[in-house]
Amino acid sequence: MDFTWSPAQGKTYDRIVDGARDLPPDGPGPFGTERWRRCGDLGVLGLSVPEEYGGQGLGVLDTARAAEAFGLGHSDMGLVFAAMAHLYACVMPIAEHGDDGMRSRMLPRLTAGEWIGANAITEAEAGSDVTALRTRAVREGDEYVLDGVKTFVSNGPAADVFLVYAVSDPTLGHLGVSAFAVERDRPGAVPGPPFDKLGLHSCPAGELRLDGCRVPVRNLVGAEGQGAAVFQSSMRWERTCLFAAYLGMMDRLVERCVGHAGDRRQFGRPIGANQAVSHRIADMKLRLEAARMLLYRACWALDRGEPATLEVSMAKVAISEAAVQAGLDGLQIFAGAGYQEETGIAAALRDALPSTIFSGTSEIHRELIAKELGL
Numbered sequence: 073m074d075f076t077w078s079p080a081q082g083k084t085y086d087r088i089v090d091g092a093r094d095l096p097p098d099g100p101g102p103f104g105t106e107r108w109r110r111c112g113d114l115g116v117l118g119l120s121v122p123e124e125y126g127g128q129g130l131g132v133l134d135t136a137r138a139a140e141a142f143g144l145g146h147s148d149m150g151l152v153f154a155a156m157a158h159l160y161a162c163v164m165p166i167a168e169h170g171d172d173g174m175r176s177r178m179l180p181r182l183t184a185g186e187w188i189g190a191n192a193i194t195e196a197e198a199g200s201d202v203t204a205l206r207t208r209a210v211r212e213g214d215e216y217v218l219d220g221v222k223t224f225v226s227n228g229p230a231a232d233v234f235l236v237y238a239v240s241d242p243t244l245g246h247l248g249v250s251a252f253a254v255e256r257d258r259p260g261a262v263p264g265p266p267f268d269k270l271g272l273h274s275c276p277a278g279e280l281r282l283d284g285c286r287v288p289v290r291n292l293v294g295a296e297g298q299g300a301a302v303f304q305s306s307m308r309w310e311r312t313c314l315f316a317a318y319l320g321m322m323d324r325l326v327e328r329c330v331g332h333a334g335d336r337r338q339f340g341r342p343i344g345a346n347q348a349v350s351h352r353i354a355d356m357k358l359r360l361e362a363a364r365m366l367l368y369r370a371c372w373a374l375d376r377g378e379p380a381t382l383e384v385s386m387a388k389v390a391i392s393e394a395a396v397q398a399g400l401d402g403l404q405i406f407a408g409a410g411y412q413e414e415t416g417i418a419a420a421l422r423d424a425l426p427s428t429i430f431s432g433t434s435e436i437h438r439e440l441i442a443k444e445l446g447l
Contacts, residue, residue, distance in 0.1 A: 077137070081134060081137060084134070084137070084138055084141075085137055085138065085140075085141045086141075088114060088115070088116065088138050088141035088142055088145060089141045089142075089144055089145040090145065091114040091145065092114065092116075092141065092142050092144070092145025092146035093145045093146065095107060095110055095111070095114075095146050095148075095151070096110070097148070101273070101274075102150075102229070102230060102266060102273075102274055102275065102276040103148075103150070103151045103154055103230075103274045103275070107151060108155075108185050108188060109184075109185040109186075110185070111151070111155050111185055112183065112184045112185020112186070113185065114142075115127075115128050115138075116138065116139070116142050116155050116156075116159070117155055117158060117159055117163070117182065117183050117184070117185055118159065118163065118179075118182070118183025118184075119134075119135045119138050119139065119159060119313075120132070120135040120159065120160075120164060120167075120309065120313070121159075121163060121164070121167050121179055121182075121183050122167065125167065125175055125176070125179035125180055125183065126179060126180040126183035126184055127167070127179070127183050131375045132308075132309070132312060132313065132371040132374040132375045133368060133371040133372055133374075133375050135309075135313045135316075135371075136312055136313045136316035136367060136368070136371045137316070139156060139313045139314065139316040139317045139320070140316040140317060140319045140320040140323075141320060142155070142156075142317055142320060143316070143317030143318060143319065143320025143321045143323075143324075144319075144320030144321070144323050144324050145320070147324065147416055147419075147420075148274050149271075149272060149317070149318075149321055149419075149420070149423035149424075150271070150272040150273050150274025150275045150423065151274045151275070152317045152320075152321075153226070153272050153275045153314070153317070153423070154188075154226065154227055154272075154274060154275035154276075156310075156313065156314040156317055157190075157191065157226045157227060157275070157310070157314065158182070158188060158189040158190070158227055159189075159309075159313075160306060160309035160310040160313055160314055161189075161190075161191030161226075161235065161306050161309075161310055162182070162189030162190055162191050162227075162231075162233060162234070162235045163179065163182045163183065163189050164305075164306055164309050165235055165251060165293055165302050165303075165305065165306045166178055166179060166182075166235070166253055166293060167179060168302075168305055169251070169293050169294035169298070169302050169305070170253065170293050170294075171290070173290060174253060174290065174291070174293070178233060178253065181232075182233065187232035187233055188227050188230050188231045188232050188233075189227065189231060189232070189233050189234075189235070190225050190226060190227040190228045190231035190233070190234050190235070190280075191225070191226065191234075191235050191306070192222035192225045192228065192234045192235060192236045192237070192254075192280045193205075193222070193235075193236075193237040193303060194222060194223055194224045194225070195207065195220070195221065195222060195223060196221070196223055200432070200433060200436050202237075202246075202249075202300075202303065203245060203246050205220075205237060205238065205239050205249060206220055206239070207219065207220025207221070207222065207236070207237070207238040207239065207282060208220060208238055208239050208240075208242075209238035209239065209240045209250055209252065209287075210240075211240070211289075211296075212286075214288060214289050215286045215287060215288055215289065216238075216240070216250075216252065216286070216287045216288075216289065216291075216292070217284055217285070217286055217287075218236060218238050218252065218254070218260070218282040218284075218285040218286075218287060219282055219283060219284060219285070220238060220282050221279060221280070221281050221282070222234075222236065222279060222280040222281075222282070223278075223279050223280075224267075224277055224430075225263070225277060225278060225279065225280045226275055226276075226277045226430075227275060227276065227277070228263050228264070228276065228277060228278045228279070228280050229263050229264065229265060229266045229276040229277070229278045230276055231256060231263065232255065232256050233253055233254070233255055233256070234253075234254045234255075234256070234261070234280060235251060235252070235253060235254075235293065235306075236251070236252045236253075236254045236280070236282065237249055237250070237251050237252075237299045237302075237303060238250060238252065238282075238299075240296050240297065240299075241296075241297065244297065246300040247297050247300065248297055249297070249299035249300050249303075250292060250293075250294075250296050250297060250298065250299045251292070251293040251294060251298070251299040251302040251303070252287050252291050252292055252293060253291045253293055254282075254285065254287055254291065255291075258285050258286065258287060259284075259285065259286065260282060260283045260284045260285030260286065261280065261281075261282060261285045262280070262281040262282075262283065263278060263279070263280050263281075264278040264279035264280065264281065265278055266278050270422050270425060270426070271419070271421075271422030271423040271424075271425060271426060272422075272423050272426060307431065307432070308374060308380075308384060310431050311384050311385070311387075311388045311431050311432065312367060312370050312371050312374065312384055312387065312388075313371075314431065315367065315387065315388055315391040315392065315427070315431075316367060316371075316391075318391050318392065318395045318424065318427055319360065319363065319364050319367065319391060321395065321398075321420060321423070321424070322356070322359075322360045322363075322394060322395055322398045323360060325356070325398045325399070325401075325402045325417075325420055326353065326356050326357055326360060326398070328402070328417075329353050329356065329401070329402055329405045329406075330344070330353060332405060332406055332409075333349050333350065333353060333405060343405075349405060352401050352404065352405060353401070353405070355401070356397075356398050356401050359390075359394035359397060359398070360394060360398070362390060362394075363387065363390040363391040363394045366383070366386050366387040366390050366391075367387040367390075367391060369383055369387070370383035370384045370386070370387045381440060381444055382440075382441060382444035382445075385432075385437040385438075385440040385441050385444070386437075386441060388431060388432065388437055389428075389434050389437045389438065389441070391427070392424075392427035392428045392434065393428060393434060395424035395427050396421070396424045396425055396427065396428060398420075398424065399417070399420045399421030399422075399423075399424040399425075400421060402417045402420060402421070403417055403418065403421055
């Protein structure tokens with residue numbers, strides 16, 4: 073068992089950390105075109121995409137390591153989340169399930185930062201229960217007609233391409249769901265304005281209304297009825313590699329808390345000399361490293377072709393809950409300064425909170441873990 077990284081892996085990690093630190097700082101609203109293009113130049117919009125389509129061609133473990141570097145190097149988790157959601161929930165389904173024509177048309181633009189991708193599966197009555205989708209896709213000749221309303225579409229207000237899941241045969245349950253790549257300029261595809269959200273402010277999220285939206289058959293991702301399989305494969309990427317970015321965020325928080333505990337003095341000594349502070353930071357480090365090992369094990373298993381359902385769910389829960397606790401710990405250690413926006417500690421906490429909800433809630437993943445244990 074070898075826990076070292078190769079020189080090439082180390083070089084990629086350092087390049088992304090340095091490049092992420094050089095990105096323009098976050099603004100008060102959603103990311104802009106310039107920052108998105110810079111993400112494309114850095115390569116993070118196509119980490120796991122085959123090189124022939126402009127990507128880096130990385131496997132799951134190497135992709136996760138690169139995503140971790142991105143989360144470490146750039147403090148705006150809204151932009152990091154937007155880039156990772158773009159890659160794993162929209163670009164990778166096209167890369168893995170789209171035909172050659174679709175891949176050639178879309179992937180180079182998506183990986184270069186010319187286009188923004190979004191995933192549109194969630195509905196008002198279909199969150200964790202994705203079998204309850206009401207959006208319909210009816211085939212008429214060489215087109216499908218899509219009708220329905222999607223919500224919580226990350227990147228939706230700015231997206232150029234949506235990966236839309238719709239029921240093409242309501243008699244077949246999850247085998248009757250299909251996936252479609254829908255361009256923004258398709259008549260009948262109407263993105264809504266951004267929601268006001270607690271965190272991840274740089275990543276706009278909103279509704280997508282499909283009103284008689286006609287999509288050519290060539291935009292079907294995979295075969296008709298394979299939508300559930302497409303979604304599951306995208307979730308394996310998202311539940312591992314997207315959450316690797318939160319490892320980077322936690323690493324950054326630990327570093328900042330160590331620095332603050334050494335610099336901040338009360339009662340004539342650094343606050344880090346107090347066990348109440350030093351032990352809290354030690355626990356932050358313990359949770360980070362335990363979550364990291366769970367994630368790398370899951371990625372290793374996926375690279376070996378294993379389903380890794382248990383490993384992926386354990387890693388997702390461990391990382392998301394550790395990230396929330398790290399935000400709370402950072403706030404407690406920085407105290408009043410952490411409550412001020414300019415330190416970025418409050419933003420880190422806000423950005424961590426939704427991680428226990430998206431990509432499957434902690435409760436859903438505990439159900440999956442229990443099922444894998446035979447319960």
